[in-house]
Amino acid sequence: MQDMMKRFLAFTAAAALSFTPAAAQQTATKSGVQKPALEIGGGGRPVGEAWARSPVYAANGMVATAHPLASQIAIDILKKGGTAVDAAIAANAALGLMEPTGNGIGGDLFAIIWDPKTQKLYGLNASGKSPMGTSYEEFIKQLDGRETIPPFGPLPVTVPGTVDGWFEMHERFGRLSMADILAPTIDYANEGHPIAPVIGYYFGRNLKRFEENLDMIGEFENARATYFADGPPKEGKIFKNPDLANTLTKIAEGGRDVFYKGEIARTMDAYFKRIGGNLRYEDFAAHSSKWVEPGCVTYRKGYELCELPPNSQGFAALQMANILKNIDLAQYPRGSAEVLHYITEAKRLAFEDVARFYADPDMSPAPLDWLLSDAYGKERFALIDPAKASPEFGPGEPKLEGEGDTTYLTVADKDGMMVSLIQSNYRGMGSGLVADGLGFMFQDRGELFSLDPNHPNVYAPGKRPFQTIIPAFMKKDGKPYMSFGLMGGGMQPQGHVQVMINMVDYGMNLQEAGDAARLNHDGGRQPTNDLAGTGADLLGTLNVEPGISDETVERLKAMGHKVKRVDNGVMFGGYQAIVRDPETGVYHGATEMRKDGQALGY
Incomplete structure (x- = not known):
C-alpha cells in the first residue's frame, strides 16, 4: 500500500x-x-x-473501533437486540483487554450520545477525582522537591471513572444485561486473543518507558506479571488476562458497587496503603459521574460541531471552529501553506484559553459563553497575521495539552441512537501500577494538575484534573449527522477540526477525511504551567506527516513556523467515525490506517 x-x-x-x-x-x-x-x-x-479505502455502508447498525475483534463484539451485541450504548460498553470492555496500551477500567471515560427518542444530545463526564485526604500542602511535600507532578507511580493516580460511566449510560440507554455485555470480553480474557500489530508496537514502547522509570513507579511486579511476563507481547502472540476476566465477572454480577464500594474497592484501598499511595476506600465510594450539556457551534453550510465542556478540552475544538469560520479556507488548495497556517494559529489561540481557563467547573468555573461567542471568535481571528506566524499569543481577557494514549470508538444502532465514546489511562498504559490480582492498570491523569496555587487547574483534594480526552459529534441542519473522535492528547481538538475541514470545506468522504495527512501543533502555554506559562515554548513546533508537500513545508518555514516532519503516525491520533445519511438513514463507517481498527456494519 x-x-x-x-x-x-x-x-x-x-x-x-x-x-x-x-x-x-x-x-x-x-x-x-x-x-x-x-x-x-x-x-x-x-x-x-x-x-484511501472505501467507507463501510450499512443500514441496520455500524461500529468503528481501534480493534477488529472489539468491532465484531459490538456488532454481535447489536444483532442480539442491544442498543448502541450496550454495544459501546461491550467494545470498550474488549478494548481494555485487547488495547491496554491506551485504555482500561483503571481510567476515565467521556461520551456523547444522540437519543432518537428525545431528539437530544447527552454528555457524560465519567472522570475521577484526586484523593480527598491529601491537601495541597501535603501533596507538595510528597513531590520531594520536584517542580512537576511525576508521570508514573502513585502520585498522579486519580479515581478511575470508567466503570461508573458504563453503568450510568446503561441505566439510561441500555437494554441487554451487563452480564451479556461483558461476557465476550471475559471469554477472550480467559481464552486469549492474538496481539494486533500497532498494539504490539505500543506494548514495546510502554515497557521501555516503564523500565526507564522504575524508581518513580515503585511497585512494578504486578504490572510485569499481568502484561510483560515474557517481555512485551508481540504481534500475533496469544495474550490472556485471567485476573481481568475475574474482575469483569465480579462487575457483571455485582454492578458498579462491587467496584466502588465492595470487594474490588477494598482491594484497591489495601494496595494503595501497601505502596504508600494516597487513594483510599472513601475516594472510590464517593465517586460519581456527571451528565453534562454538550456545547455546539455553527461552522458553515449548516454544520455544527459539538463537544463536552471542561474539565475536558473539548471546547478548544469549538473555539478553533469559531475562529476559522471567519475565513473561507476553500479558496486555497487542500494542504497549502495558507490552510495549515490558519489552522495552526487558530489552535494556538484556542489553547491559550485552554491553559488559562479550563479546569474542574465545580471548583473553577470558566467563562464558557464568552469563550464560544461569535464576537470572541472574530476578535481572536483578527489576531492572526495571514503572512506570518505570531511569535506569541496570550489568553483572552473577559469583562490549559499533554501526551496521551487513548481509545476512541463509535456505535450506531437501527433505531438511530449514536454513541461517541472516548476512554483513556492517559500517558501510555498509565501509572505503571496494577492492584493485586485485578488485571488492570491505574491511570495517571493527575499529572495534568497545575502546581500554581493561583491557577484554576491547581491540585486540590477531591478535584477533577484537566482532561485531554474528548468525544465529538456533528449536526447538519439541526439533525444528527456524525459521531467521531480521534485519540492523542492535545492532538484531539485540532484533529477534530481538521477532519471537519476535510469534509465540509473540501468534500472528502468519511474515510478520506481520516486518512488524509495531518498537522499537530505542539507547544504554547499548558494547563499544567503556572499562570505566566513559565518555561513554555510560546511559538511551539508544527509537526506534519509525510503527505504534506515539501513546497508547503518550505513556505510555512518562511512564514516563521518551526516545522518538523514526523514519519510515523503515533502523534497524529487514531480516528473512527460514523455518518448517518439524513435522507436514507444509511450509516457510513470509517476507521484509519494509524491504528489496527475496523469499521463494521450489518
Missing part, C-alpha cells in the same frame, strides 16, 4: 498542495523536483482518492 501511494503521488501534480495520506512518502532531488518512486506497489482504485 505504501509503495502504491508513492507511485500515485509521483504522478499527481496536485499532490504538492494537497493533504495526502500519512504513509505516502515523497521522493525529491536536491532541487525539490518530485521524482517517481522506483518501487512498484499495489493497483489503483476505480473511485475516490487512490490512498
Whole structure:
C-alpha cells in the first residue's frame, strides 16, 4: 500500500498542495523536483482518492473501533437486540483487554450520545477525582522537591471513572444485561486473543518507558506479571488476562458497587496503603459521574460541531471552529501553506484559553459563553497575521495539552441512537501500577494538575484534573449527522477540526477525511504551567506527516513556523467515525490506517 501511494503521488501534480495520506512518502532531488518512486506497489482504485479505502455502508447498525475483534463484539451485541450504548460498553470492555496500551477500567471515560427518542444530545463526564485526604500542602511535600507532578507511580493516580460511566449510560440507554455485555470480553480474557500489530508496537514502547522509570513507579511486579511476563507481547502472540476476566465477572454480577464500594474497592484501598499511595476506600465510594450539556457551534453550510465542556478540552475544538469560520479556507488548495497556517494559529489561540481557563467547573468555573461567542471568535481571528506566524499569543481577557494514549470508538444502532465514546489511562498504559490480582492498570491523569496555587487547574483534594480526552459529534441542519473522535492528547481538538475541514470545506468522504495527512501543533502555554506559562515554548513546533508537500513545508518555514516532519503516525491520533445519511438513514463507517481498527456494519 505504501509503495502504491508513492507511485500515485509521483504522478499527481496536485499532490504538492494537497493533504495526502500519512504513509505516502515523497521522493525529491536536491532541487525539490518530485521524482517517481522506483518501487512498484499495489493497483489503483476505480473511485475516490487512490490512498484511501472505501467507507463501510450499512443500514441496520455500524461500529468503528481501534480493534477488529472489539468491532465484531459490538456488532454481535447489536444483532442480539442491544442498543448502541450496550454495544459501546461491550467494545470498550474488549478494548481494555485487547488495547491496554491506551485504555482500561483503571481510567476515565467521556461520551456523547444522540437519543432518537428525545431528539437530544447527552454528555457524560465519567472522570475521577484526586484523593480527598491529601491537601495541597501535603501533596507538595510528597513531590520531594520536584517542580512537576511525576508521570508514573502513585502520585498522579486519580479515581478511575470508567466503570461508573458504563453503568450510568446503561441505566439510561441500555437494554441487554451487563452480564451479556461483558461476557465476550471475559471469554477472550480467559481464552486469549492474538496481539494486533500497532498494539504490539505500543506494548514495546510502554515497557521501555516503564523500565526507564522504575524508581518513580515503585511497585512494578504486578504490572510485569499481568502484561510483560515474557517481555512485551508481540504481534500475533496469544495474550490472556485471567485476573481481568475475574474482575469483569465480579462487575457483571455485582454492578458498579462491587467496584466502588465492595470487594474490588477494598482491594484497591489495601494496595494503595501497601505502596504508600494516597487513594483510599472513601475516594472510590464517593465517586460519581456527571451528565453534562454538550456545547455546539455553527461552522458553515449548516454544520455544527459539538463537544463536552471542561474539565475536558473539548471546547478548544469549538473555539478553533469559531475562529476559522471567519475565513473561507476553500479558496486555497487542500494542504497549502495558507490552510495549515490558519489552522495552526487558530489552535494556538484556542489553547491559550485552554491553559488559562479550563479546569474542574465545580471548583473553577470558566467563562464558557464568552469563550464560544461569535464576537470572541472574530476578535481572536483578527489576531492572526495571514503572512506570518505570531511569535506569541496570550489568553483572552473577559469583562490549559499533554501526551496521551487513548481509545476512541463509535456505535450506531437501527433505531438511530449514536454513541461517541472516548476512554483513556492517559500517558501510555498509565501509572505503571496494577492492584493485586485485578488485571488492570491505574491511570495517571493527575499529572495534568497545575502546581500554581493561583491557577484554576491547581491540585486540590477531591478535584477533577484537566482532561485531554474528548468525544465529538456533528449536526447538519439541526439533525444528527456524525459521531467521531480521534485519540492523542492535545492532538484531539485540532484533529477534530481538521477532519471537519476535510469534509465540509473540501468534500472528502468519511474515510478520506481520516486518512488524509495531518498537522499537530505542539507547544504554547499548558494547563499544567503556572499562570505566566513559565518555561513554555510560546511559538511551539508544527509537526506534519509525510503527505504534506515539501513546497508547503518550505513556505510555512518562511512564514516563521518551526516545522518538523514526523514519519510515523503515533502523534497524529487514531480516528473512527460514523455518518448517518439524513435522507436514507444509511450509516457510513470509517476507521484509519494509524491504528489496527475496523469499521463494521450489518
